[in-house]
């Protein structure tokens with residue numbers, strides 16, 4: 001909250017200047033004071049809400065000062081409207097409030113009945129019933145009303161406190177006094193708060209959950225009597241909302257409604273602000289979109305804290321414990337968010353990752369999906385961490401769930417790339433079996449039917465490297481965007497590995513790879529693995545100048561690996577791809593002076609393979625029976 005700027009207005013002689021002097025000087029000045037006081041700025045003191053600085057602006061009601069009044073009203077964020085007798089009271093509804101509306105200023109108004117010590121002004125209960133309530137009912141912009149006496153210094157500090165509170169803790173966004181109800185935006189924010197604090201997701205706040213909430217929002221635990229008292233008052237209004245299971249959502253909303261009705265809406269604001277809501281009841285932008293930069297050649301990944309959060313979330317929402325999130329469970333999980341991320345919808349979630357037989361995303365798939373999202377658009381992950389209630393005691397909030405990988409510079413230098421999530425483009429002739437390979441990667445059964453891929457399509461899964469380390473691999477086939485993506489430097493920089501595929505049973509398949517490499521020479525700067533698909537079918541000669549083995553051998557590259565998606569040994573291809581992405585120098589042309597690197601079994605095979613047949617043979621022998 002920046003500052004409170006109070007514009008004091010009202011008919012002449014009502015005591016505007018006297019109220020301000022009474023506050024500043026603590027005395028009632030009977031000597032002639034200037035009709036309009038210079039503006040006063042007060043620093044925050046003990047008890048100032050939200051530690052705001054307050055500026056008080058005196059005005060004049062005289063017609064020739066109107067332009068100044070108008071300017072000041074537009075600059076203010078609260079109006080203190082003063083009257084002091086019957087005539088100036090009538091003018092409140094007849095002139096002043098309609099005038100503010102006509103100027104389009106939409107700020108709270110604190111209505112002040114000054115000169116309260118004068119007997120002719122009546123008793124407080126009369127003033128409240130006959131003057132204040134009727135005008136409050138008519139004008140919803142009136143935040144509060146108060147009686148003051150500048151002469152007796154009565155309620156002077158209080159009237160300014162009300163003005164400050166009207167700015168720092170406005171009632172208008174929360175409560176509709178005409179409807180006697182919390183406003184819809186406040187209701188949905190509070191529902192989200194309820195949802196996030198219902199840790200065990202049973203639909204109730206048990207005593208422990210209530211206490212945690214209390215400590216989070218008010219930084220002190222509830223007293224012994226508080227809990228039963230709160231429950232009793234809720235039960236009185238709506239029986240059944242605070243029963244043996246605890247307090248349900250309805251009970252929580254009711255409690256907040258009671259706060260609003262009792263003028264304790266400050267409490268609601270404390271709750272909502274703790275949960276990062278702004279005055280307009282949206283989540284703070286810096287909370288949803290914290291600063292997080294990924295430098296060139298680096299990537300974003302989930303940190304251990306981030307993975308832990310998504311694991312916990314999955315387990316919490318897998319209510320039926322079947323190891324998958326069904327539609328209902330997913331809807332519940334995403335309830336505190338605007339819904340499933342739009343990029344997930346575009347990629348036909350959850351078909352791009354691991355699902356169980358029922359078609360529901362598994363924990364493995366869930367983590368793979370978030371690994372891919374974080375890699376491709378870390379901003380989305382950060383946004384959803386905020387929506388889903390990721391909490392961190394460290395500074396930095398949701399960014400603690402992410403990390404930036406070490407910049408990957410020269411790829412053809414031997415060594416490991418410090419990443420756990422890798423992107424691999426699968427490039428090859430249409431019909432060569434790329435989609436089938438992606439499906440096999442997700443352990444989907446092999447399908448005979450052929451559906452050409454038009455939109456780019458990804459598959460993400462975890463892969464266990466030799467030695468037991470786990471990483472995530474994103475395989476992407478580019479569909480008709482292949483040319484556009486291969487021309488895009490940034491896209492290629494982001495990619496960790498190319499997987500060239502061809503159909504070894506189709507004589508016209510390998511030519512596509514030859515063409516691609518001719519057309520986009522900079523593909524040479526990327527590590528690559530050559531793969532001959534459909535090894536279950538008869539191999540034919542390729543109609544090209546060089547056969548695939550000769551081609552790769554001329555490049556000093558490993559010979560193509562022959563695999564079939566109909567064999568379960570295909571999983572070894574994925575390990576090989578992940579290994580090649582981790583140690584990219586192994587997927588570049590071998591340099592003569594480089595000592596032979598025995599790290600990779602398949603490359604070792606490739607190096608000795610003068611005849612592809614032997615490779616096929618070994619792959620067959622390694623594989624279990626064709627399925």
Ligand SMILES: Nc1nc2c(ncn2[C@@H]2O[C@H](COP(=O)(O)OP(=O)(O)OP(=O)(O)O)[C@@H](O)[C@H]2O)c(=O)[nH]1
Nearest residue numbers: 012013014015016017018035060061115149150151
């Ligand atoms: N009895 C009584 N008189 C007051 C009170 N407050 C202000 N007055 C008197 O009312 C008269 C007008 O007070 P101002 O403070 O000048 O009123 P104002 O609203 O600033 O008037 P303009 O500057 O003309 O717009 C002065 O004679 C004050 O002494 C009060 O609480 N009680």
Ligand SMILES: Nc1nc2c(ncn2[C@@H]2O[C@H](COP(=O)(O)OP(=O)(O)OP(=O)(O)O)[C@@H](O)[C@H]2O)c(=O)[nH]1
Nearest residue numbers: 430431432433434435436448450452453534564565
């Ligand atoms: N026998 C056999 N058939 C396969 C194998 N892999 C894919 N196929 C079949 O080959 C056809 C084409 O496979 P896709 O995976 O759609 O080929 P694609 O490369 O994605 O094709 P585009 O999307 O057009 O670029 C389909 O009918 C598959 O069933 C395999 O390993 N063995």
Ligand SMILES: [Ca+2]
Nearest residue numbers: 198200202204
């Ligand atoms: Ca609960």
Ligand SMILES: [Ca+2]
Nearest residue numbers: 434435452453
């Ligand atoms: Ca395809």
